[in-house]
Structure formats: structure tokens, C-alpha cells
Amino acid sequence: MMEKFLQQSMDTDEKFYRFEEQRLKIEDKRREAEHARELQMLQMLGQMLAGISSTVSQRSQSIPTSPPRRANHRSYADNFNYNAMTATLSPPIVIERSFSLHRTHTLKDMENIFQLVRNVIPPLTGKRHKGQDGRIGIVGGCREYTGAPYFAAITALKVGADLSHVFCTKDAATVIKSYSPELIVHPVLDSPNAIHEVEKWLPRLHSVVIGPGLGRDEVLLETAKGIIEKSKVKGIPIIIDADGLWLISQQPSLIQGYQRAILTPNYMEFSRLYEAMLRDPVDSSDHHGCVLRLSQAMGNLTVVQKGERDLISDGEKVLVCSHEGSSRRCGGQGDLLSGSLGVLAHWAFVAGAEKTNGQNPFLVAAFGACSLTRQSNHQAFQKFGRSMTASDMVSEVGTAFNKLFET
Ligand SMILES: NC(=O)C1=CN([C@@H]2O[C@H](COP(=O)(O)OP(=O)(O)OC[C@H]3O[C@@H](n4cnc5c(N)ncnc54)[C@H](O)[C@@H]3O)[C@@H](O)[C@H]2O)[C@@H](O)CC1
Numbered sequence: 303m304m305e306k307f308l309q310q311s312m313d314t315d316e317k318f319y320r321f322e323e324q325r326l327k328i329e330d331k332r333r334e335a336e337h338a339r340e341l342q343m344l345q346m347l348g349q350m351l352a353g354i355s356s357t358v359s360q361r362s363q364s365i366p367t368s369p370p371r372r373a374n375h376r377s378y379a380d381n382f383n384y385n386a387m388t389a390t391l392s393p394p395i396v397i398e399r400s401f402s403l404h405r406t407h408t409l410k411d412m413e414n415i416f417q418l419v420r421n422v423i424p425p426l427t428g429k430r431h432k433g434q435d436g437r438i439g440i441v442g443g444c445r446e447y448t449g450a451p452y453f454a455a456i457t458a459l460k461v462g463a464d465l466s467h468v469f470c471t472k473d474a475a476t477v478i479k480s481y482s483p484e485l486i487v488h489p490v491l492d493s494p495n496a497i498h499e500v501e502k503w504l505p506r507l508h509s510v511v512i513g514p515g516l517g518r519d520e521v522l523l524e525t526a527k528g529i530i531e532k533s534k535v536k537g538i539p540i541i542i543d544a545d546g547l548w549l550i551s552q553q554p555s556l557i558q559g560y561q562r563a564i565l566t567p568n569y570m571e572f573s574r575l576y577e578a579m580l581r582d583p584v585d586s587s588d589h590h591g592c593v594l595r596l597s598q599a600m601g602n603l604t605v606v607q608k609g610e611r612d613l614i615s616d617g618e619k620v621l622v623c624s625h626e627g628s629s630r631r632c633g634g635q636g637d638l639l640s641g642s643l644g645v646l647a648h649w650a651f652v653a654g655a656e657k658t659n660g661q662n663p664f665l666v667a668a669f670g671a672c673s674l675t676r677q678s679n680h681q682a683f684q685k686f687g688r689s690m691t692a693s694d695m696v697s698e699v700g701t702a703f704n705k706l707f708e709t
């Protein structure tokens with residue numbers, strides 16, 4: 303009797319999620335069409351203004367021209383082929399953009415790439431309903447680490463996602479909930495059917511961030527592996543950070559060639575991955591070459607090497623973000639980066655190459671997230687100096703975002 307009841311309730315759930323999935327797809331299509339209409343109107347308005355104002359026309363000349371491309375350059379609008387293994391180890395052409403607020407000669411470049419980030423940010427209008435501007439999933443949080451998934455998830459909300467889900471272990475869930483009533487917390491990662499428990503939410507998510515505070519327990523890593531596989535099948539953008547990168551350095555084929563993935567290694571994580579893939583130590587005299595080679599070896603997915611300067615590569619180009627941060631390196635800063643990237647990657651992916659002037663949308667998203675993290679760090683450091691912590695940075699995300707992208 304009980305079994306029958308449970309089966310019926312599972313069937314009802316299943317039906318509900320199928321229906322929800324269809325509804326969300328229709329909703330997303332409608333939103334894309336609306337977005338395209340808005341863009342068209344903006345372009346028409348821009349053309350009209352350009353016709354009547356010489357100042358505007360001079361400005362429009364500073365919109366970035368498409369950079370030279372390799373012969374095998376892919377169009378990011380229509381050619382994200384995650385099954386394609388595109389790794390080629392031939393010497394690449396490096397197109398570098400280096401941005402620092404302190405060097406006047408780079409101000410134009412910086413403005414150009416910031417403009418591309420602004421282009422992918424959905425405008426705030428009264429017509430949207432909850433969920434349309436981003437439903438982000440964070441997979442991580444265990445007995446030892448509850449702060450990391452919190453920082454990532456709350457940052458996603460502060461950047462502008464509507465809903466932020468955390469999938470963590472039972473131990474971690476109550477703690478994370480107590481930090482913030484805004485987060486939706488699922489205590490499922492250590493349940494016997496954990497992969498299925500997360501999988502049923504995937505149709506509702508626009509992107510997933512795997513790794514903050516996940517830990518290195520074999521069972522949890524195996525669950526993370528299953529979630530990555532299910533997310534790939536659904537074509538969801540995946541950001542892999544922290545212990546998620548530990549997993550990838552053990553099993554690179556898990557994500558290799560999936561070009562909707564972004565890896566965000568810090569210094570140690572980068573060295574581990576590089577050695578696992580290239581069978582060589584990192585060449586400290588050639589950071590650009592290393593990040594390019596790692597991306598290529600991974601099948602041209604986006605790699606963000608965090609550090610004094612963040613190097614962002616898709617195996618064809620390297621963007622450099624040296625936006626001013628601070629000298630304070632408190633734990634949790636990387637979690638702000640991965641959470642904000644979860645949102646920006648989704649926005650950029652939906653906006654497509656049309657809005658990024660032909661650039662890989664994930665490069666643009668990564669540049670946006672790096673700048674935002676560094677700006678939040680800068681602002682928090684101005685206020686708190688050495689006592690600054692990741693929570694202080696979270697409080698700065700809103701004003702940092704406005705300063706960079708909405709002025
Ligand atoms: N409040 C929290 O809950 C936080 C949790 N975090 C989580 O903590 C977990 C572990 O991440 P970590 O980046 O700390 O990882 P590690 O434990 O690998 O590294 C910790 C630090 O130890 C040093 N280190 C690591 N390996 C070393 C080696 N072989 N030789 C010399 N030094 C070495 C490095 O300075 C590194 O930053 C992740 O799940 C991460 O998300 C962090 O995000 C920080 C904040």
C-alpha cells in the first residue's frame with residue numbers, strides 16, 4: 303500500500319517536472335524573442351541618434367572591431383559543440399587585452415570589453431516574472447565547508463539571479479540556511495539517490511557551479527561526477543571551481559570538450575590541472591602560453607586562471623583582467639567569483655555572440671565576473687583594510703556591479 307502510494311507520488315512528481323520543463327522552455331523562447339525585439343529597437347534608436355549627433359557618431363567608432371581570427375575560428379553563436387574534441391596543440395595566435403584602471407592607454411580597451419559585458423546583462427523591466435533572470439545551482443557544502451557555497455550562492459543573487467539553489471550535505475544544510483533566508487537549500491548530496499535528487503532540479507536551472515565547499519570525500523566526488531554528466535546531457539553551462547577542479551584533475555575526460563564549461567582554478571588548482579593534462583610543470587615564464595595550452599588540451603573550454611592578473615582563455619585568445627583589487631587574499635574570494643560567473647555565463651550564453659561582437663560569450667562573462675570580484679575586493683579593502691573578509695566583499699557586490707556595468 304505504502305509502496306503504491308510512494309510510486310504514485312513519484313509519478314506525479316515526474317509529470318510535474320516534465321510539465322515544468324516544457325513550460326520553462328516556452329518561457330525562455332518567449333524571453334529570447336522579447337530580448338531580440340528590444341535589441342532591434344535599441345539598434346534603431348542608436349542609428350537615429352548617430353545620424354543626428356556627431357558626438358555619438360565619434361563614440362560609436364570606439365566599439366571594438368572583431369579581432370583577427372585563426373582559420374579554424376568557431377562562431378560561438380551557433381557552434382558550441384561540446385562533443386567535439388577540438389584540442390589542437392599547434393602554436394596559437396594570442397590576442398591579448400590588458401586592462402587596468404591605472405593605465406590611460408588601456409582605458410579604451412577596458413571600456414570596450416566592459417561594454418560587451420553590459421550588452422549581455424538583461425535590462426530590468428516590469429515585464430519579467432521571477433526566475434527569468436537566472437536560476438543558479440551551487441553544488442557544494444559539507445560538514446567542514448559551509449561558507450564557500452553560501453558565498454557563491456548569495457553572490458549569484460546579488461549579481462541579479464532570481465533564484466539561487468544550494469545542493470549540499472544534510473550536515474551543512476541547516477547551517478547554510480541559517481546564514482541566509484534568501485537561499486533555497488537542498489540537503490541531498492549525501493543521500494543514497496543524490497544524483498537523481500539533483501537531476502530532477504536541473505530542468506529548472508540555467509547554470510550550475512560545481513565545487514565550492516564540496517570537500518574531497520570519495521562518495522561526494524562521485525555524486526558531483528554524476529551531476530556533471532547529467533548537466534552535460536541537458537547542455538547547461540557548468541562552472542567548475544575548488545574541489546570540483548580536484549575531481550577534474552583526477553578525471554579530465556569528465557569535462558574535456560564540453561565547451562559550455564568554465565574552469566576557475568587558483569594557483570594550486572591550475573598547477574594540478576596543468577600537470578595532469580600536459581604532463582609538464584607549469585612554465586612560470588609563460589603564463590599566457592600555459593593557460594592557452596591547458597584550455598586547448600581540455601578541448602577549448604574556458605579556463606580562468608586566477609591570480610595577480612586573471613588570465614582567461616578559450617584556447618584561441620587570452621583576455622587579461624588586471625582590474626584593481628587589493629593586496630588582501632582572504633578565503634572565499636574565489637567563491638564570489640564562481641557565483642557571479644554562474645549568473646554572467648547564463649546571461650552571456652543566452653545573449654549569444656551577436657551581443658558580444660562575435661567574441662566567445664563565456665570569455666566576456668568571465669571577464670565580467672573577474673572585474674566584479676576584484677572591484678568588490680577593492681571597495682571592501684578601502685573600508686576594512688587588513689580585517690576585510692569575504693562577507694565584507696559580498697556587501698560590496700551591488701555597488702561594484704553598478705559602478706562597473708550600470709553607469
Ligand atoms: N569559508 C569556507 O567554507 C571556505 C571554504 N573553502 C573551500 O575549501 C575547500 C578547499 O579549498 P582550498 O583552496 O583551501 O584548497 P587546498 O586545501 O588545496 O588549499 C589550501 C591552501 O593550502 C595551500 N596548499 C594547498 N596545496 C598545497 C601544496 N601541495 N603545497 C603547498 N601549499 C599548498 C595553498 O595556499 C592553498 O591555498 C574548497 O571546497 C573550497 O571551496 C574556500 O572556498 C575558502 C572559504
Ligand SMILES: Nc1ncnc2c1ncn2[C@@H]1O[C@H](COP(=O)(O)OP(=O)(O)OP(=O)(O)O)[C@@H](O)[C@H]1O
Nearest residue numbers: 568608609610612627628633634635636637639675
Ligand atoms: N594577487 C592578487 N591580486 C589581486 N587579485 C587577486 C590576486 N590573487 C587572486 N586575486 C583575485 O581574487 C579572486 C579569487 O582568487 P583566489 O586565487 O583567491 O581564489 P581561490 O583561492 O579559489 O578562493 P577561495 O578562497 O574562495 O577558494 C579572483 O577574482 C582574483 O582575481
